[in-house]
Amino acid sequence: MIIFGTRGYLYQLAVLTLVCGWCGNPAAHTLRKRVTKFTLFFVPLFPFSTKFATQCTFCGGEQQIPKEQADQLLAQHAASQQGNPYGQPQGQPGYAPNAQGQNPYQG
Numbered sequence: 001m002i003i004f005g006t007r008g009y010l011y012q013l014a015v016l017t018l019v020c021g022w023c024g025n026p027a028a029h030t031l032r033k034r035v036t037k038f039t040l041f042f043v044p045l046f047p048f049s050t051k052f053a054t055q056c057t058f059c060g061g062e063q064q065i066p067k068e069q070a071d072q073l074l075a076q077h078a079a080s081q082q083g084n085p086y087g088q089p090q091g092q093p094g095y096a097p098n099a100q101g102q103n104p105y106q107g
Helices: 067-081
Strands: 004-019 026-040 043-056 062-065
Antiparallel strands (some): 004 026
8 A cells, every 4th residue: 555645844934024915014924935745655755836925914914926026035135134143124223242242231
C-alpha cells in the first residue's frame, strides 16, 4: 500500500505598511508564501504549487499577488531596513544598545 498526498506550508516573509484594498486603511500587512508539496509516506518530496498573498492586520482581508510583485515588495522592505540593525523604522524611538553594547535602560 502506497500512502501519498499533499501538505501545505505557510511562510511569513515580511510585515509591510500598505494601504488596504479592502478597508482603505493604512495598516500593517503580512506578506505570506504558501507552498503545497507532494508527500509520499508522509515525507514531503517536491513543491508543486507556490502562491503569494498579503493580508491586512486591520480587517483581515487577503489578496493574492504574483511572484514578481512579492519580490518587489520584499526588495522595498529590505531597502528600508538596510543600515538599521535593530529593525525599527528610521526616526522611531526604540531600544538600541550604547557604544559599549550595554543596555542603557538597566540601572
